[in-house]
Amino acid sequence: PAPPETASANATPYLKPLKGIRGVAWNIYGTLLRISGGKLRFTHPEISQMQVALEKVIAEFNMWHSMPRKPGPPWEQLNDQYRRILEEQQMSDTQRKGERPEVDSSRIWRKLFRRLAEKGYDYDMNLYGDPEELSDKIAYFFHSCLQGIEAAPNALNALAAVADANLTQGLLAEAQSFTIVQMLRALRAQGTLPPLGSLFALDTLTLSFQEGVGKPSPSLYRSSLEQFRSHGISPSEVLYVGNRLSDDLAIAKSA
Known part of the structure; x- marks a missing residue:
């Protein structure tokens, strides 16, 4: 997706000189x-954008052959699993009052990858690296398909x-x-x-x-x-x- 259009704030830029900054x-x-959207998202409010991003992930990383054969399109299956793992991370306890746990997108895809591997998923390690490196690459690709940046x-x-x-x-x-x-x-x-x-x-x-x-x-x-x-x-x-x-x-x- 394209990055957002630039919108000027209804304000006059102004800054006093700052002394003592190191x-x-x-x-x-x-x-x-x-x-x-103004910040990194893990889901998109428009389901069509989630569909596009997940379909691109499935195609780019050849996941379809290792996905369970269930009613409905493959992206919906992946979306359901992705959201469940995302919610688990969001609900995790930091053990510190007033702290918000951070979602680790690579960990989400690592867990999804392990499930696919149990179904015989294979990939080119020379191209994508070990499972941890693969998860990083999938996360990057997914978020690039979900939100435009510049x-x-x-x-x-x-x-x-x-x-x-x-x-x-x-x-x-x-x-x-x-x-x-x-x-x-x-x-x-x-x-x-x-x-x-x-x-x-x-x-x-x-x-x-x-x-x-x-x-x-x-x-x-x-x-x-x-x-x-x-x-x-x-x-x-x-x-x-x-x-x-x-x-x-x-x-x-x-x-």
């Missing part, structure tokens, strides 16, 4: 990347400017195993892309799928601050750039 943390979906205007220039200013630059984002690759591919459309380590301090990438919790879980923000502290940067010296006020920026401010 680190910058970025959100990804909705900030560095424009994405339909780099936000001047995103690459903004990242390069922060890096050139010798500020410690990181990420504080709801993300999946494929998100960094997806982001870099989108940024590459805007010009020559420096190595990831030239743009970001690689030990300040706070990604929700690795932390096991999603926004607005307070521990996600605390983890990011600890990473900046390891560089000698205090919370008051970190600028966080996001696009959602109440369930992201407000939480970051209070962290």
Whole structure:
């Protein structure tokens, strides 16, 4: 699907000079990347879009021959199984009050893959790698079919400017195993892309799928601050750039 059309906010851009900033943390979906729906989705409100995405997954990864022969089209069977596993992850307990468990899309597809493997599913390991790598690739392909994305205007220039200013630059984002690759591919459309380590301090990438919790879980923000502290940067010296006020920026401010 195509990325969303650009819609200008009914506001005048304005920013006061910020003094004492030594680190910058970025959100990804909705900030560095424009994405339909404003954030990464695991299902789509329009069932026709889920159908298209799942049918493409079945065709691309040759799943049909290993799927049970039941009434109804194959994508509906896959949709039912996918949603059940998704709900299991969403209902899991983080053991921490006020924390929201993060869904790991690759884990969903890994579980679906194991079920297919029991039915004789086989694939080209030279092309797709081991089962974990295959699950990452399926997750990336599925989400690319579900939502269109592109780099936000001047995103690459903004990242390069922060890096050139010798500020410690990181990420504080709801993300999946494929998100960094997806982001870099989108940024590459805007010009020559420096190595990831030239743009970001690689030990300040706070990604929700690795932390096991999603926004607005307070521990996600605390983890990011600890990473900046390891560089000698205090919370008051970190600028966080996001696009959602109440369930992201407000939480970051209070962290």
